[in-house]
Amino acid sequence: MASESDEATQRTRALRVGRGSDDGGERSPSSSASVETRPEIPSIGPRFGHRVRGEPVLPRATDQVSVPADATPRHPSLYFNPELSWLDFNWRVLYQAMDERTPLLERLRFLAITENNLDEFVMKRVGGLKRVLGAGVVKPSLDGLDPAEQLDLVRAGVRTMRVCLAAAWEEDLRPRLAEELGIVVRDFDHLNDAEREHVRRVFMDRIYPILTPLAVDPGHPFPFLSNMSLSLALMLEHPERRTRHFARVKIPPSVRWIELPESNHLVPVDEVIRGFAGDLFRGMKIESASLFRVTRNADVARDEEVADDLLKMISEELRERRFARVVRLEVEPEMPNDVRAFLLRQLELDEEDLYEIPGLLEMSGFWRIAAEGPWQHRYEPWEPMIPPRLIREGETEDGPDIFTVIRAGDLMVHHPYESFTATVQRFIEEAASDPDVVAIKQTLYRTGEQSRIIAALVKAAEAGKAVAVLVEVTARFDEADNMEWASVLEEAGVNVTYGLVGLKTHAKVVLVVREEGDEIRTYCHIGTGNYNSETAQIYADIGILTAQPEIGRDAVNLFHYLTGYAPQQRYEELIVAPNYLRPAIMDRIEREIAHVEAGRQGRMIMKMNGLDDPKLIRALYAASRAGVEIDLIVRGQCRLRPGIPGFSENIRVRSIVGRFLEHDRIFWWENGGTPEVWIGSADWRRRNLDDRVEVLLPVRDRRITKRLRKTLQVALRDNQRAWELLPTGEYVLLEPGPRQRRVDYHDRMLRAVRKRRRKVDGNQ
Incomplete structure (x- = not known):
């Protein structure tokens, strides 16, 4: 050592x-x-x-x-x-x-x-x-x-x-x-005369009118540079006065490529603007024209404790972030030293903040090429499955109403393998239209631009239902969108709250209250992902729809906590952070240790996005030393160091990265042969445990427990997309042994859904 x-x-x-x-x-x-x-x-x-x-x-x-x-x-x-x-x-x-x-x-x-x-x-x-x-x-x-x-x-x-x-x-x-595809990204300098003339016409018609050249001199201060903007820095010389001047031209983000007459031949718009920069500065000699990009600080300090208006505080924070200090300057290798030095001075940066980038400075234009290219060079199109229980013949023309299905037993949905729109979105839309529904309550963390869920909540409020929504306006980079949605909801008569002071609400919960005869019944959705139909196509998330009365009572108490004053609220089933999640995890870890000490198996399988909490890491080290076998499937950040003798030799860490973004959280406790399993919104990061409102649901349904177990088993068998974290900090991409089958987690999950779909089709 x-x-x-x-x-x-x-x-x-x-x-x-x-x-x-x-x-x-x-x-x-x-x-x-x-x-x-x-x-x-x-x-x-x-x-x-x-x-x-x-x-x-x-x-x-x-x-x-x-x-x-x-x-x-x-x-x-x-x-x-x-x-x-x-x-x-x-x-x-x-x-x-x-x-x-x-x-x-x-x-x-x-x-x-x-x-x-x-x-x-x-x-x-x-x-x-x-x-x-x-x-x-x-x-x-x-x-x-x-x-x-x-x-x-x-x-x-x-x-x-x-x-x-x-x-x-x-x-x-x-x-x-x-x-392979004939998609050619051309350099402006290599265009022939005909191509250059075509590009010039496009430039003059579409690009030239939207450009704003900005000079810098005593009468023109150094311009504001918006975050992540791509710009052209020009050093100009007046041919008669022999004076040198700096100018900046912002590359319009709305146009990334200019198409050439030859099919699928493209030239970057920034090169075109540089090539015709003389048209912007007629009468001046262009000494140099270099691309650069700035990045501004998004880590803006906030003090919610003294904020008398959270929306005002967030609005001010967004403005502050827009004008926040620049923390990175990216430049082309060809940029002259005097231009670099000038930019560093104007932006108040050190040389350490300058990043020299060869090639393209900005790659967002690749999204368009990837989206418009031929399907055979993309992932095979996937149509999410509708759970069979929701498509059988029943009370309505489109199948049974969703409340009848949920009353018959808990329903697990796994996106994007199963449809978000036909399950979670349908649940909210049916609740909005159902005359027997009297109240809908929901948390919203991130949602899509054209959100049918927002539309359903507005419809419910306009129909006279009691609708309460907690919109988390402090969700990083979604503040402006969330504030806009909050305004739309408020105008429709929805009771909108914006979270708790000092806590970010990250829980994924929907509560529907329905009158059924002489009784009131509650229906809930508890999930791991956002209520966003767009990301539900690429984020792997799990949700459970349930009519369990205990869960309903807990959800009622949760929303009372979120919208009112109830810091010591109690729950029968749900595990809620910050008050109860950390103690619950520590209790289960100690229970696994006790099982090992009593001669029984101790086993934990934890699937999450990140692990950084020091106390939980030390608890996992203690469990490993006691002989508990621990498998951690951590997609992203992991501070725990596995495989260290005397500390973590019984801990294995892997990360699965592939077609879908692994976003679900599943926690499996072997519990001496009587497994306990949770799903929910929280990672094992300090912020999730102490600074956020998170909700985890203990799964009681045996069918769902069995399905989650299979999901974890496939994840632990993956030898195509899984990376193993070594004690050194290296990640090694796993591969099958001589007699092992190839197991691709995402592919296996897709195949399982196809198999269920064929079975359903065969029974119809």
Whole structure:
């Protein structure tokens, strides 16, 4: 085992090795490259790789630190850094764009997803670290890194990832699109005369009128640069006065490509604007024209405790975020040094905040190419299944009313394998139309642009039903949309609340109250995902529709807690954060330990999006030492370090990344042979346990329990899309052994639904 001094030496070395110029992913801000030079993916040693078939294919961000022989469960070496762990998750997303098994156009889409993820990470986490440093905070995180060290590592990791993104496009996907699909992204400089004339006509007709050239001089201050905007920085010379001037032109986000006369040949609009920049500055000589992009801080401090109007506070926060400090400046390698220096001064940035990006600076245009390309180069179209219980002949022409189905027994729905619109959305729409429904209550965290659920709630309120909705206006990057929906609902007469002071409401709950004869009956939906029909097509989420009276009473109490004053509200079945979730988890972990000590099997299978809570990690270490077998399926950030003798040798961690975004949370406790299983909205992150209202539902229905067990078993058998986390922090893509079958989790889930569909069709 290494000593403390050895550990410090390794950490210091990690700041230099594998994350800077030695890693091939960072260049000096003053360096330049030929236009024809294409970037290469950095060569990564085994110690710094995500491995596939034993070979390193991508970098990793997490540090490899030895665990001292006398380490306690609180020792920094037992915890991965959360920021670097997230970067490693995004490496796994990027790998989908490099994986030959992924359809070509989907690989292009994964490039755009990776860039979008990285942009949000910089906005939130780089911005947050810079704000922490500005406040003079030097306290190290759980893994022993202080904010300055974390920021250095994060910046280097972001640079390396961005270079790999560019290389994946230039070296692989760009030529593949041309060869296999005939989709050719052309360089403006290589257009022939006829093509250039065509592009010029398009430019003058469609682009020129919407451009706004902005000069910078004593009469024109440096312009405001909107977040994530792509711009052209021009250095101009007046030919008579011999004076030099700076100007900026924003690239319009509404147009990304200009189509050439030859079918499927495209040229980036930013290159076209640069090529015809002389038309914008007639009479001036253009010395240089370089693309750049800025990223602003989204980690804006808020103080809900003193806010007298939450909506006003969020409105001010959105405005503050719009004008927040720039935390990253991305530039082309060809940008002259004096232009770089000028931009850094105007934006009040250090050289460390400048990121030199080869190739395309902005990849959002890939979404359009991926969406419009031929189907044979995308995932096979998928039509979600309607659960058989909802399509049998019954009381109505379209099948039984949904309340009859739910009364007959709990109904589990698994999106996107099963239809969201025909289940959850139908539940809310039928409740809005049913004359026997007297009240609907719902939480809304994120919803779609054209939300039929919002329309149904408005319809219910206009019909005289009591409708109460908690709209979480603090949901990151959805604040403006949620405020707009809240306004629409309020205008229709819905009772709208905006959450609890100091707590974000992340729970996914719908409560319907119905008059049935002389009694009142409640119906509920408890889920893991947002009420969003768009994301329900790509996010894997689970929900349960139930008429259990205990759940209904708990849901009534929950909404009383959310809309009124009831901080000590009690619940019979639901497990609600922040008051009750952490104690419930700790109790079950201790119960598994007790089973092992009594000679029974101790087993836990936990499927979630993230794991970073120190107390729960230490509890899992204690369970592992006691002999409890623990499988963690953690899609994203994971701070727990598995496979460490004396601490976590009985803990295995895997991450599944593929066609669908794994978003469901399933928690399985073996409980000595009498399993207990939960589904719900909460990850095992400190924010979910202490700073959010979360709801988990213990599953009592045996059929659903059996189905969830099979789901977890398939996830644990995946050897196609699953990555295993090693004690070193490396992720290894699993592959089948000599006598093992190939198991692709998403494919198996799709096949299971097809099998059920054929069975239903055969019985009709």
